[in-house]
Amino acid sequence: QITLKESGPTLVEPTQTLTLTCTFSGFSLSTSGVGVGWIRQPPGKALEWLALIYWDDDKRYSPSLKSRLTITKDTSKNQVVLTMTNMDPVDTATYYCARRPGSGYSFDYWGQGTLVTVSS
Amino acid sequence: QSVLTQPPSVSAAPGQKVTISCSGSSSNIGNSYVSWYQQLPGTAPKLLIYDNNKRPSGIPDRFSGSKSGTSATLGITGLQTGDEADYYCGTWDNSLSTGVFGGGTKLTVL
Numbered sequence: 001q002i003t004l005k006e007s008g009p010t011l012v013e014p015t016q017t018l019t020l021t022c023t024f025s026g027f028s029l030s031t032s033g034v035g036v037g038w039i040r041q042p043p044g045k046a047l048e049w050l051a052l053i054y055w056d057d058d059k060r061y062s063p064s065l066k067s068r069l070t071i072t073k074d075t076s077k078n079q080v081v082l083t084m085t086n087m088d089p090v091d092t093a094t095y096y097c098a099r100r101p102g103s104g105y106s107f108d109y110w111g112q113g114t115l116v117t118v119s120s
Numbered sequence: 121q122s123v124l125t126q127p128p129s130v131s132a133a134p135g136q137k138v139t140i141s142c143s144g145s146s147s148n149i150g151n152s153y154v155s156w157y158q159q160l161p162g163t164a165p166k167l168l169i170y171d172n173n174k175r176p177s178g179i180p181d182r183f184s185g186s187k188s189g190t191s192a193t194l195g196i197t198g199l200q201t202g203d204e205a206d207y208y209c210g211t212w213d214n215s216l217s218t219g220v221f222g223g224g225t226k227l228t229v230l
Contacts, residue, residue, distance in 0.1 A: 052219065
């Protein structure tokens, strides 16, 4: 059974750095082709692709947010961490992590999401 | 402004068929596989279609996907009230080297 779960602060002040952790089970991030990505969704708005880390530590970032994002993995702990610097109220959103299976461009399993509010 | 263009809303009666379009370009849909996601109110997205037209285990064959050139289409037959949700297309953009999503389509089953 594959599961993913996001954890981190629910409230962040403007200019602070957000750190989110995705803890997963049922698969290994050392398996060839597998990746874990982050996607966010502001309230009432569309999904936005943020970042993806592959089994071989290759990383991809949204061009518009690349300067603010860092994605890392800890294979032994089955965790992927996303950091986003200089948070702004427009970054208020539900943040999801999801698994990229061994091939293709889809996300086949998603976490439940965590709502992060940016406010002073 | 999303890279992929979807109609904001579609509607149809129970039992009918509906299609949702997703328009892109040669840098994304034209050269990458397309996936489709269903997001029921208050829940995380769920994969409906991957690799243009494949269904994950457990997804009924009422849902289908197709791709032609730089556009993709999600089809849903035998509409049920439980199909009311937001639907998103997604793919990889080779120019941006990033994944991209459509703006989403709200399906209303009248």
